[in-house]
Amino acid sequence: MAITNPFIESKLKSPEEVALALPRHVTLGCSGFTPAGYPKIIPPAFAKRIESEKKEGKDFSINLYSGASTGEELDGALARSGALKLRIPYQSNSYLRNLINEGSVDFIDMHLSHVVKYIEHGILPSIDVAIVEAVDVTADGKIYLTTSSGMSATYLLNAKEIYIELTDIHPAELKGYHDIYLLPHHSRTLPINIVSPEDRIGTDYIQVNPDKIKGIVRSSVPDSASEFKAPDSDCIAIANHVLSFIQDEISKGRIPKDYLPFQNGVGNIANAVLASMAKNDDFHEIQMYTEVVQDSVFDLIDAGKLKFASTSALTFSKLGLKRFHQNISQWKSKFIIRPQEISNHPEVIRRMGLIAMNTALEADIYGNVNSTHVMGSSMMNGIGGSGDFTRNSHLSIFMTPSLAKNGDISAIVPFVSHTDHNEHSTMVIVTEQGLADLRGCPPKKRAELIISKCAHPMYRSKLLEYFEKAKELSKGKHTPHYLEDSLSWHIRFLKTGSMK
């Protein structure tokens, strides 16, 4: 059902009209977080205009800012236009990723909790135009977002001009899911009054000056989250190791019986953990304080176990979205969507004592974790919120299958080729092989645990060989390394296609 009012009617434009009105050299601040709630109509129209005007010799340059990753209609379309110059703060589009790794698009890989300040303080090029997906807009400038909050509020408030994609894909009852709260960034702040995931401290809309709204485009395109895949045996094995560990922590009194809230990253492993919790009789009344909720949350709901989930995005598959729409009124008591500065805020994360579960690309024998750079140089997606959560959570768990590329890559290496989370902050590493609890262990003990519990048997003796050589030849015996060989696994992979 298309929402309307005289203000909306007065602002309606075609996507082509908006595309034509956009500056050729522009910094765009777009809605969207892990492809939820991003604009899907204006960017492809803009890309089309660029394509045609480039033939006439006109040049374009776009800086694209979002909350986190978006979909093909935004990241893909603008990347393919050839006009994209700078992208922040996270992406996961394969075409764009290739441009970044060829060196033709600049990418700034940021802690998601830092982005608001960098915008407010003018550290990054300032926002010319905000394009956000909304479910409603009022004549006095109240904008109601769709399935993500991300950076939208900040981009709307800082943009010179605003364009809205007014979608009819969601029922009007989506209004009320958001809790928009912005921190002052030019003065001291007071405590953020969130002590539990369900606490509301803001408004369910963003108030802008309505004069800045230069056009509204109607949209019926859904978010493009990928279909939910059943977890494979590695993911299930990892999930089981994690759950046993958490049960053990509860029995030791380190996690209260009513649980600390969970943060879990995106992807199959994170989904498997929630699916396993849903099936496990020892888990109940689950709370989440996280940045993305995916279809796996339905397992918890079906099992009657979801107490509450605070997130910055509801990233559902087509089937998941249908289910969400069917229950949209009732589930307002189950979900809050927050700006990423609040979902990822160190203050709230430390206070709530989150259990943070994120995916590693690789980890080394001492517990340093690489989440971003393949072979030290090629960007995968970005650090996203993993640094915000890892550094300040009660428990920081990193999960990865022990092998990648059919066994040609070991996720456990002598020395990570890039460090996103270091030995001081990584508390637990889990692969399908097992779990290494690194807390309270000096470096050499950590190496023994990681090699014996987490490494794949195919690489275990090779890792032990490195560790023994390092202990023998390293000048310093605190964290022994034999630097000649430290990066040799990565070098071998780059040369031969295998770490073997």
Added chain:
Amino acid sequence: MAITNPFIESKLKSPEEVALALPRHVTLGCSGFTPAGYPKIIPPAFAKRIESEKKEGKDFSINLYSGASTGEELDGALARSGALKLRIPYQSNSYLRNLINEGSVDFIDMHLSHVVKYIEHGILPSIDVAIVEAVDVTADGKIYLTTSSGMSATYLLNAKEIYIELTDIHPAELKGYHDIYLLPHHSRTLPINIVSPEDRIGTDYIQVNPDKIKGIVRSSVPDSASEFKAPDSDCIAIANHVLSFIQDEISKGRIPKDYLPFQNGVGNIANAVLASMAKNDDFHEIQMYTEVVQDSVFDLIDAGKLKFASTSALTFSKLGLKRFHQNISQWKSKFIIRPQEISNHPEVIRRMGLIAMNTALEADIYGNVNSTHVMGSSMMNGIGGSGDFTRNSHLSIFMTPSLAKNGDISAIVPFVSHTDHNEHSTMVIVTEQGLADLRGCPPKKRAELIISKCAHPMYRSKLLEYFEKAKELSKGKHTPHYLEDSLSWHIRFLKTGSMK
């Protein structure tokens, strides 16, 4: 003037009596933070007992926990006894450092804000005996600490037995400087009500069960902080770069005119920054929310510029201590001493928007910083609070002279041999050569800035050579590396004694 009361009199023991009462296999939780307020009488007596009983074939093992570094009478004496097995969470004693790097003492290098939880949750071996320096003890078990807070409250509350070194080195007016506040660690917490460095939320004493106090030893030994050295030209150059940068940030509206509070690390560079602020007419009403205050604070006081300093330790030289004693009543309005969990708490650090200034051992061309591991393997002191502050501050600045070992080491390298603070969290790098503001820069831009602004001219062309080679040969061009050469500078140093 020796404080006394009937309870104290009833508990008085000689250091030798206490030493004899200590278990042979013991976990000690001691007061002390950056050598301030640590026990100085009992540990040497214990070391003497160990020495003599070892000759009789008896074996000893000690786990030593403190707030941060301590003095020779504690770290040195116990390390020399040969009985030290485990040390947490920070140290700076040269004899102990050697044992750690030989591999004969285990050291767990921890974020200082994590230590309380690791103790409360029994992740580390539990505390048998607490030994703390105090200025007063009451019959009902109120303990008044001396010049540091650190971990003392947690160790006192968790120890089975308590010994006190009651010092007469400080006037009784030291009572009132502390603000002891402990967070619950087995349940949810509420906001910490500190919004400004001077906010008091706790008590000025630690309440223990007086039955646990097994002995009190009188002491007249002062803290052993080293004498204050006048900053050299490199330190002054670094300080001037930092101040110009901060002035520029103020003019851009990124730092409020009444300033955000400063955190500054230990050492000559940090001292030079404060000394330069004292002399610079643009700086006034300085606030600090930090973990250590050193003699350099007197420069601010003399210039009438110190508004307030919150710290976990007052680490003064002999002359500095004399001055502190002369003004001890009056300066209660200038200083608070807090437990390290609060001085280093992410919630308070992010809320106040600290300007964090810490020392790097080395930084690489992309902005990753090594604070702890010489050539990747040998422990210097530890990460201390640098991770707590860097990750959550408003501005994270790393400072280092561009050269070490008479030019044989370049502090700017192609690839750090250990990462304590990564490219996502390091905002500014400064050497005597200049300052690189890395915020909002993609990786290759960061490399250009760091090489041109921070590297010593002696190494600049070599770094550029690496960077050019990496850009040419790296498969991924986002963060180009040529892994064959990445650690070659460190390997060369280990083989030849020089990176040249």
